[in-house]
Amino acid sequence: MCSENACRQVIIDLMNNDDLPEIMAIEKESFVSPWTPGMFIGEIEARQSQCLTAKINLSKKVIIGGYIVFWIVVDEAHLHNLAVKKEYRQQGLARHLLEVMWEISRQEGLKSQTLEVRESNAEAIRLYQKCGFVVKGRRPLYYTDTREDAIIMWADVKSRV
Numbered sequence: 001m002c003s004e005n006a007c008r009q010v011i012i013d014l015m016n017n018d019d020l021p022e023i024m025a026i027e028k029e030s031f032v033s034p035w036t037p038g039m040f041i042g043e044i045e046a047r048q049s050q051c052l053t054a055k056i057n058l059s060k061k062v063i064i065g066g067y068i069v070f071w072i073v074v075d076e077a078h079l080h081n082l083a084v085k086k087e088y089r090q091q092g093l094a095r096h097l098l099e100v101m102w103e104i105s106r107q108e109g110l111k112s113q114t115l116e117v118r119e120s121n122a123e124a125i126r127l128y129q130k131c132g133f134v135v136k137g138r139r140p141l142y143y144t145d146t147r148e149d150a151i152i153m154w155a156d157v158k159s160r161v
Contacts, residue, residue: 010093012100015044015051015067022064023053030083033145043069043080050077050104054084054093068097070113077105077157079115082124098131105157112157116150118143128153 015023020037027034043049048071056065066084070077079101084093105113116139117124125135133153142150 009057010065010096011055011057011062012097013053013055015040015053015069017041017044019053019064019067023067026064026066026083026085027081029086033143035081040069046071048072049080050101052097052100054097056088066093066097068101070101072105072108072110075109075111077101077110077113079113094127095131098127102131102155102157110157113155115153116142117153118146119149119151125151125153128155131155 020040023040024034024037040051044051049069050072051069052067053064054066054068055062064085065088067081068079069081070079082094082097084097101113113133115128115133117128119138132155134155135151136154137152139150139152141147
């Protein structure tokens with residue numbers, strides 16, 4: 001018999017409408033103003049959007065542990081949404097999803113990646129910095145729900161090791 005961690009395997013898969021109940025639960029526990037199911041459906045259907053899930057294969061079932069949504073626009077990847085289920089945070093799952101975004105960006109010949117993050121989200125900012133993103137600007141009062149500024153971060157795809 002093996003421990004849960006030893007039996008666990010992460011599979012990155014395309015997001016689909018059947019994933020929405022689990023995704024919405026993660027979304028609601030992760031954000032002050034969560035996306036709606038319709039917003040996710042719009043992303044799944046959008047040509048420029050990449051919607052991926054991190055499915056954790058436990059010994060008896062498969063659950064969604066996190067997801068990432070980003071756009072490919074010309075020669076850039078724009079991160080729109082990234083979240084991990086509470087019980088799987090601080091275990092490298094978000095970083096793994098960002099690595100997949102970087103690999104897709106590299107394969108597509110993109111030059112850079114960008115994102116906006118709440119200035120109060122120090123944990124996410126640290127993660128992005130570990131993944132090669134640097135602060136390049138600020139959008140004042142970007143988040144209308146809290147009137148909080150957004151920090152704009154960029155990463156160069158080609159210079160990353």
